[in-house]
Amino acid sequence: MENNTTRSTRDLTRIPESYWITSTPDTSYPALDKDLTADVAIVGGGLVGISTAFLLKQAGVKVVILEADRIGKGTTGHTTAKITSQHSLIYAHIEQYFGHEIAQQYADANQAAIQTVARIVHEQAIDCDFSHRPAYVYTQAEDYIEKIAKEAEIAKQLGIKADYLEETPLPFPIKAALRFAEQAQFHPRKYLLALAKLIPGNGSDIFETTRCVDIEKDDKLPKVITENGHKVSAERIIIATHFPFYDGLGLYFTRIYQERSHVLAIRMRDSFPEGMFISAESPTRSLRSQKYDDGELILVGGEHYKTGQGENIINHYNNLRDFALTTFDVEDILYRWSTQDCQTVDKLPYVGHLTANTVNLYVATGFGKWGMTNSTVSAMLLRDLIVKGESPWQDAYNPSRVTITASAPEFVKQNANVAVNYISGKLAILPVEPEIKVGEGRKIATDGKIAGAYRDEAGKLYLVDTTCTHLGCEVSWNDAEKTWDCPCHGSRFSYKGDVLEGPTHKPLNKIDQAPNDPEPNL
Ligand code: FES
Numbered sequence: 115m116e117n118n119t120t121r122s123t124r125d126l127t128r129i130p131e132s133y134w135i136t137s138t139p140d141t142s143y144p145a146l147d148k149d150l151t152a153d154v155a156i157v158g159g160g161l162v163g164i165s166t167a168f169l170l171k172q173a174g175v176k177v178v179i180l181e182a183d184r185i186g187k188g189t190t191g192h193t194t195a196k197i198t199s200q201h202s203l204i205y206a207h208i209e210q211y212f213g214h215e216i217a218q219q220y221a222d223a224n225q226a227a228i229q230t231v232a233r234i235v236h237e238q239a240i241d242c243d244f245s246h247r248p249a250y251v252y253t254q255a256e257d258y259i260e261k262i263a264k265e266a267e268i269a270k271q272l273g274i275k276a277d278y279l280e281e282t283p284l285p286f287p288i289k290a291a292l293r294f295a296e297q298a299q300f301h302p303r304k305y306l307l308a309l310a311k312l313i314p315g316n317g318s319d320i321f322e323t324t325r326c327v328d329i330e331k332d333d334k335l336p337k338v339i340t341e342n343g344h345k346v347s348a349e350r351i352i353i354a355t356h357f358p359f360y361d362g363l364g365l366y367f368t369r370i371y372q373e374r375s376h377v378l379a380i381r382m383r384d385s386f387p388e389g390m391f392i393s394a395e396s397p398t399r400s401l402r403s404q405k406y407d408d409g410e411l412i413l414v415g416g417e418h419y420k421t422g423q424g425e426n427i428i429n430h431y432n433n434l435r436d437f438a439l440t441t442f443d444v445e446d447i448l449y450r451w452s453t454q455d456c457q458t459v460d461k462l463p464y465v466g467h468l469t470a471n472t473v474n475l476y477v478a479t480g481f482g483k484w485g486m487t488n489s490t491v492s493a494m495l496l497r498d499l500i501v502k503g504e505s506p507w508q509d510a511y512n513p514s515r516v517t518i519t520a521s522a523p524e525f526v527k528q529n530a531n532v533a534v535n536y537i538s539g540k541l542a543i544l545p546v547e548p549e550i551k552v553g554e555g556r557k558i559a560t561d562g563k564i565a566g567a568y569r570d571e572a573g574k575l576y577l578v579d580t581t582c583t584h585l586g587c588e589v590s591w592n593d594a595e596k597t598w599d600c601p602c603h604g605s606r607f608s609y610k611g612d613v614l615e616g617p618t619h620k621p622l623n624k625i626d627q628a629p630n631d632p633e634p635n636l
Contacts, residue, residue: 130595132451133379133404133411135191138303141184141310146321146344152178153317154500155338155346157326158354159185161306161485162478165493166352167318168234168309173501176317178346180338182325182355186306188615189356192453193485194377194400194415196390197231197298198249199224200276201484203261203394205268207461211520212510214271219510220462221272227490228298235305238312242304243405250282252291253394262290262394269294283387284401286441299390299402302486327619329360329475336474341619350500352476353468354492357456357604357616364469364513367585367617369521370456370480371531372604374427375418376594378434379404379411379449382442386412399437411448414438418483420531421454421615422601427594452595454604454615456480460521464513465492466499476500477513531601550575555591555598555609565625566591566598568609576624578611583620598622 154170156163159181167177179185199221208217235244253262262278269276275295282291313320328339329351337345353359358366375398386403393399393416400415414437417430431450438444458464458480465488468475476499478492491507498505509515550556555568557580566580566589580589580598587602597614598607606615611622 130451131449132192132377133406133449134193134195134301134303135187136449137301138186138307141186141307141322143181143185143310143314143320143322146180146324146340146342146346149345149347150178151335151347152176153348154178154350154352155180155348156352156354157338157359158182158352158356159310159320159322160188160190160354160356161186161302161489162354162492163352164306164309164313165490166354166478166496167313167320169493169497170500171313171316171318173497175500177313178318178348179313179320180324180326180340180346181320181322182613182619184322185310185320186303189453189455189485190302190306190489192377192451193302194402194413195300195302195486196249196400196402197228197300197486197490198294198390198484199228199274199487200249200251200269200292200294200297201482202251202392203265204461204484205272206261206265207520208510209268211460211517212462216462216510217268218272219507221269221274223491223495223507223510224484224487225274226494227487228296230490230494231300231305231486232298234309235300238308240305240308242300242302242308244298244300244305246296246298247389247402249294249297249390249392250279250284250291251392251394252282252284252288254286254288255395256289258394259290262292266292282391283389284391285384293389297390299404300486301404325619326355326359329362331472331475350474350476352478352496354478355616356454356479358468358477358479359616359619360468360475361617362468362472362475364477366464366477366479367603369459369464370603371459372421372454372456372615373418374421374452374454374599375416375483376430376434376452377413377415377450378431378438378447379413380438380442380447381406381409381445382412383445384443386410397433412438412442418455420601421604421606422590422592422599427592431594454606455483455485456604457482458521459524460515460517461524462515462517463488463492463511465495465511466505466508466513468513470514553596555593555596557591560625563625564588566609566622568596570609576609576611577626578607578609579623579625581623582618583622584616584618589622 481488589598
């Protein structure tokens, strides 16, 4: 772990790194090196996978977790970690498109998730900076006042302790706000790592650096297949890989799109008011504090955009920095990081059976930006489906629901957007420039093909084929993270071509250079 007192990244030039990851130890669970059998195999060691395994083990089920990288380093390691049932203005949307019963299920599930995390923290004595806080959604726009008032009214009808306000403790004026009482926040990796320690033993286990690439269903017991060819046979398989690594004809890539957003962790000279805050309108501004050394960090988040789309991604960080500098008395900016979220076309998550015909395959995805409560909801819901055969919230989260009115506009928009990006990526006209500078990445023409080029700090040039290995769209350069991001369904790759985020599990093809020729042929 790093010495906190030596940091300063005010100029935003350092490689992004998450405070949650930097401030917790690495894990070293073994890789799977043989075939196994378990009651339940869970693919993915984020908060969904670990929480579900914990609850299943408590129910007497033998569980195996298979994580492609290290547990808790994906979305869980890059969140703002607000544990809230307040998901911006979600309840008015659910009431309008799904009806009161489904809104009640969603509210009950997320309120129960807050209580479940609080109970686990207390019972297991987990030191994870957990504290109850109110959550606010505020507006500075006249046309959102009525929306906030309506959301407050619906939330109250659903039994949530919600209040409409005309001011908040924030140091800037607002037009209206909605306050949910008894919400919470924590350090997500401290929580996850403590839970993970409770899983191995009595037939349950965790395997890291074990990438799963397929599921075989050719006999009674389905099997997860790893990229090294090992098989885990299980009565039930849960896909908890953020974007599902296996589709099974659920056609998730037509119903989910991925967005990125950014976080700055700043120190300020004043103290931050108690509470978690988010703006109702764009550009989104999300704020919370976090215990840090003898003081606190303030997390300033927002600036979402569809993965792989847009240029000069670093400007999103610059916008957050400018907001922070004009809003707070900033002493320093210590960390910056990004996260990726799966959004469903009708705004409700998919948790339950992968398809209506796959009784022993389950999925949990599409939490939008509200993964802390929804991952715990997923754990409870999946445990109940597996142990009891039903959950009180299964209809609200049903992955096979048909919600044409709620989903059609976003479905059409997203799939048209994929088509446009597929075609425009292929038509790119590339400037012929002979030199890629240190730290620079861009597409170039080489041997009549498009190649993605990046030169690292040591001067080494990396060339990759920019055809996404999922369904063939052209990836684009992300200058803030030094990655290749796909504009179609959000797969991401390192500058070397290694997979960082699915749906793909195959790396970009590498392009060889001529020996002794550090520059590509142009
Ligand atoms: Fe689907 Fe790239 S993620 S084509």
